[in-house]
Amino acid sequence: MKKVKGFIVPAIIFCIWWRGSELGLWNAYIIPHPMKVVNAFVILFKKGILFKHVTVSLYRALLGFTISFIFAFLLAISLSFSKNLLELLERILDFMRHIPPMALIPVLILWFGIGEMSKLAVIILATFFPIFLNTLSGIMCCDQKLIEVGKVFGFSKFHIYIKIIFPQAIPSIMVGARLGFGYSWRALIGAEIIAASSGLGYMILDAEQLSRPDIIIVGIFTIGILGSTMDYILFKCTNWFLHWEKQEQRGGENWLS
Amino acid sequence: MKKVKGFIVPAIIFCIWWRGSELGLWNAYIIPHPMKVVNAFVILFKKGILFKHVTVSLYRALLGFTISFIFAFLLAISLSFSKNLLELLERILDFMRHIPPMALIPVLILWFGIGEMSKLAVIILATFFPIFLNTLSGIMCCDQKLIEVGKVFGFSKFHIYIKIIFPQAIPSIMVGARLGFGYSWRALIGAEIIAASSGLGYMILDAEQLSRPDIIIVGIFTIGILGSTMDYILFKCTNWFLHWEKQEQRGGENWLS
Amino acid sequence: NRTNEETSASSVQSQVETINISYVTAPLNVPSIIEKNENLFEKEFGDIKINFPEITQGSKMTEAIATEDLDFCNALGGTSAIIGKVNGVDLKIVGIYSRAPKGFTIMTNDKNIQSVKDLKGKKIAGPKGTILHQLLIAAGNEANVSINDMKFIQMDIGNGVSSMMSGNVDAALVAGPAVIKAQEGGAHILRNGEGLLDATIVIGVRAGFLKEHPDLVEKYMHVHENALKIMEENEEKMVKMVAEETGVSVEEVKAMYPWYDFNPMITEKDIKELEKTQDFLFDNDMIPEKIELKTLLIEK
Amino acid sequence: MAQLVIRNLSKKFHIHNKEITALDNINLSINEGTFVTIVGKSGCGKTTLLKILCGLEEKTYGEITTNCKNIGIVFQEPRLMPWLTVEENMQFSLLERNHEQKYLVEKYLKLLDLYSFKDAYPSQISGGMAQRVSLGRTLCYNPDIILMDEPLGALDAFNRRKLQKEIIDLFLREKKTIIFVTHDVEEATFLGQRIVALDQGRMIKDISNNLEYIRKINDIDFLNIKEEILNAILRDVQG
């Protein structure tokens, strides 16, 4: 029942789209009739083109996300360890946080070439900060009283992190990770500006250049549906793995799932 | 002293840049000599062009951020109020979260034209989710025991939110707002693809078209420095306004500031 | 259909309040720069407000035409015009903006590459589905190098030049001021469009607008011709204006200006060029079908 | 007329599929202006009963009727807002701040010996102080029925006796209904007009205590009542 509810709004939007197209309420060039989009989908699907693009993009987004997650996580931990490092890096990180990755593409090409590396770099630039900042804030806002318990038991810093800080910071880290994952997907377009010949972002860019709104819409739907499905699967697994249900005991609820 | 520390790393990077350019370690077409960039800056500054672009972009980013913040905040509150609404909207929100705003530009043009509205829409699409998700999670993870205190005192939902939930959710909301503000800036490039004739994003795009890497770098620096300065000012003010220092009593620290 | 007629009928009576003309300065759109800087349209159209949205990408311009956010494309690549029209954008060509075979080039930063022949097996970056792409294929054919023997990499001009300068690709397709900048950076031109194609850039108008206000379209063309006249009369002053606007030095503008033929008349040769362009697009799977080019041109 | 009637109240919890009967068929009818103490061992269901009375916990079975809306509770843990000072915590329940209420807050700050700490944050005060702040917060709320869950638990004998007397004073002055939970039989006997003993969720004793305030803890009647309750609870332990 709960599952069904989530599809009411999309269904309504679809109906409006259909009727509106039939009645010619909007420009068919920009928002083509659903049937045209379905046709484009069927063709792309049958030819295996869509599948190829999806695998490539999935690979890029997941890899970029994983790398960002590892880096952001380690950096957040290091900075929470050392106030010195925090002061040393905060200015430059804050600077980086405001730079549009798109503007850096020439520099990325110079450093990483036009292969996978520079595409990954764009994805990482878009993904890094939500994970980093949410993890850092989760760690920093941890209940001092519980940390004291660990200190008294002579825990090493490592064990204090593992046994006290992380369990508390998990809600924050999860928010960061989910945001980050969303941005990984979104960054595909930016990433695949750089000399791509496959991937969903490339497919959309190419369709745009060739004025094929039906393909653009197929691309948008594929990215959106695949993204939210991946997100759902990924975090159901994580939750299961982390015995997340225990969090419920604390009054925390798992949003949007 | 602490302030100075933050500038060590940028200073080192600058030195490397300078020396490397003198020695011709990299392609001057992509990373021009610092002096060339400074010259470009001086010219842009003297002519008042930079100032014009900055005001326009600042206006767009701030307006987009403000609108996003208000919407995200209100939506998060509504969803935390009503489980029904949450279930109704979660699918579509999760879908939206993964769509690249760049892919939506044709649709945005159709709906909002090529004026300010569609530029704002791109910024809002990029800014909305960090604020929304962090606010929602902050509200949801609130300590149930303290909420019970409010319930016993017969507080209305409104007062429970005002007096118990928000003060606790503030660290989360702040993370969301800062992330969101970062993405507002970053989105300028994407936004100013749409028929802009001023703004920092336009300046960079234009310089790209005219192959002027020096101007691109001036643009990157202006965006980065202005962004982190704005962020600093904005949140110092907010902290002051919210008597943030009280948070320190809880062991929470204000990161990156 | 009936609704369409009704709306057009009602808007015939309504006075035009604003006209939106896209403003594109690249590669070296001298007439547009003059028109805007000298307020030529404002002078001609009187009370009507003129907007100059800076939409530079061809596909974005056709989108804006489709959504009626744009009335004129001051300089639209022939390829974009055809692609848009094939996909259902109601667009007409009212004149030729420029022909500049020399303004569109294949460049390389590699001393070992001296002719198009050497591009065999090499990586070439450039914008797909554009005049430059067409140029590459045509040049390849001329030198007996099939496009399949080259590694074509889709990129816009700016990123393509960056990739070439940083050695990540062997050659790039370049047009406009970037040619000069790349030359300054050490790259050299392998081949330009001379003898291969005309690089036709057209002036486009929204078909609906044309139908309702043919008089305004005529006025537009009149301004355009006027701008060309002003250019010839005050060359020194105008070159300076152009240099300022594009960030290119006066000498460079003077060097590039002769590459461009701004005669707005649509000649038989131009139509042939457009046919050639359409063939190129069709042969390379970038349009699903061909159209009768006449439907794209304004009826005389 | 009874102000609060509890009929056949039961409460079951589930922990990992194991059922726990926290309250088992409780029947109580409390008149307006009575001082009831509830005494029992750790885990016997005292807190659960109070939580159900003030609506924070659902009952599994039974009926509760009351004619008053304003029920306040002092929680077992202080539950102070960490971002508010002692004074701000005290006036937490007051949505408007007029002269009268300012006076009230000040009064309780002094009464509870907290005045010199009014600007301190919860993390800066001792455990006993925190408990006093929590008590003061509910007193400032000024409810019709006051539920108190071991409010004097963390206090030393002196402070404890002093506050017991203050609570009796408050009771005599304002004739509020007070339901006071404690694990200390002496405290229950010292305070309550009616003493209810719980064990494993069941009511095992419900006696009235008509001794006059302030009671003498070495008085023979006092000791008798205390003994009776003690025996009831102890018997239950052995039986």
Next chain:
Amino acid sequence: MAQLVIRNLSKKFHIHNKEITALDNINLSINEGTFVTIVGKSGCGKTTLLKILCGLEEKTYGEITTNCKNIGIVFQEPRLMPWLTVEENMQFSLLERNHEQKYLVEKYLKLLDLYSFKDAYPSQISGGMAQRVSLGRTLCYNPDIILMDEPLGALDAFNRRKLQKEIIDLFLREKKTIIFVTHDVEEATFLGQRIVALDQGRMIKDISNNLEYIRKINDIDFLNIKEEILNAILRDVQG
């Protein structure tokens, strides 16, 4: 040889620029295997003293020397990890889990009457149970010196007496040094071999209590010692 020597220990706090002397020139030297109780009114500095001893709070002045590293503390509040069950909380300090330690955890679970709640989460148990879990957690840690900050505060008389006896047993069996903080003079007298009374941060009494375990609370010697401490604290109140 003294295991723990405290010399001229002082601690000052600042609340809004107001200086508070929490500890004022404390001198104590505690031998290995002694049971020390520290008694005093709310806010007299008991918790602060323990926190400084186990290194959680900086001292303002003075010196502390000790030859043992393993100091455990039972906090005044339970401080349980909300995401762990009772059993997991009990074994929280144990980084490896071998047979011996499993046995230890089980032993204390039973001893503290928590065995049937071992799978419950902190939010599912009563206040008294939580305090017992917290006590058990530190006992499982098995430190050389055990600091206890009112560990029996939320317990009813029966559980309290039972646990007091268990603590004495533990002490007699393992000869640990125990520093036990309480606000209950009787408890202090019942447990301590040496009783230290604090008031407003100053040591006002330091007497030894050589009565044999288990002590009788109606014994005349017992009552005398209790009286002596009570008087010291009371005198201070009046003076």
